[in-house]
Amino acid sequence: MARHSNGQENYKPAGWVIAVAIVVIVAIIALLYFWLGNDNGDDVNNAADQEITAQETSSDEATSEDASAETSVDEASTEENSEEETPSEEPETSEAPAPAPSADAADTLILLDTSNAMAGQFDPVSGALANTARALSGANKAVALWNYSSPLNPGVTVGYRDNLGFGNGDEAANTIQAFGTGGEPQTRPAVIAAADVAADRAADINGPVRVLLVTTGTVTAMDDAAFADAFAQAAGNNVELSVVHVGPGAPDAAVEDVATEFTSVDGTDSRAVADALKAAAGA
Incomplete structure (x- = not known):
């Protein structure tokens, strides 16, 4: 006995098409996750690097300040020693010394x-x-x-x-x-x-x-x-x-x-x- 159509068609995608679509979606999600993860990691790393650099700079500045302070102390000590060790100048006399005899008395x-x-x-x-x-x-x-x-x-x-x-x-x-x-x-x-x-x-x-x-x-x-x-x-x-x-x-x-x-x-x-x-x- 022959089958008769009722005027409606039931369409179902093939199984392999569904499988390909799932793979593409997973790949897109994985790619997005990879990009977002790298951006966050770079920001974190950059922030850490900046913090380390700032600490090193502060340490260098502190060392420079200590060295400058030591140099100032040394210069002050040198000036004090120079003032203490400088001999007093003898007063000048206006009279010229008498000429020494050019011969022995006889x-x-x-x-x-x-x-x-x-x-x-x-x-x-x-x-x-x-x-x-x-x-x-x-x-x-x-x-x-x-x-x-x-x-x-x-x-x-x-x-x-x-x-x-x-x-x-x-x-x-x-x-x-x-x-x-x-x-x-x-x-x-x-x-x-x-x-x-x-x-x-x-x-x-x-x-x-x-x-x-x-x-x-x-x-x-x-x-x-x-x-x-x-x-x-x-x-x-x-x-x-x-x-x-x-x-x-x-x-x-x-x-x-x-x-x-x-x-x-x-x-x-x-x-x-x-x-x-x-x-x-x-x-």
Whole structure:
């Protein structure tokens, strides 16, 4: 018997279609879960990293502050030590120290120019020279005194005078200030004669003797070479010639050549003359 249709169709999906749909849905859900899970994990990790970095930064800043504090303490200690250890400055003095003597004191023959050329400066020169004679006496040194110029009196043929032999310097000081001036400075013959007497004194005491010449220059006909030879023979090895040239006159080059020491000063400057004589005499 034949089957008849009732006009309705019953449609049912195939089983494999349903299975594929379920697999797709599960895959989508799994993918969504994976994406959402990674985003949350990254946020958590980033927050943790930021917190660790902040802690490290705070620790570094604290360490830097501690180091700065220690540095400040060290600098303060250094400044205190510098202030404590800095020596006090000594007060400055306006006076210059006196020049040291350039020679040692010795028995001395003073040979003083009393020519007319000394007239304008005799007072400061004689005063300083008298003090030098006293200083030598105070140093227990014997002092002899000569003066020289061209002959002034009839019958006198030499231009130098042996006033005092070696003895007390105070007596020489008094005699120096009693001299007058006149004539011309015949220096070279006087120097040779004084060197000869000084050499005799050196032999007697077995020690050095000085001739201290205070001169304004030379007026003489003696040859330079002849003078140098005569002086060397008279002085020997134990006589020194210290020369203080005073005034505007030209120094005697030949005398300067044989001198142990030679100084030229303004004879009107009492301080300069005194310093020069002190250095030349070692007194």
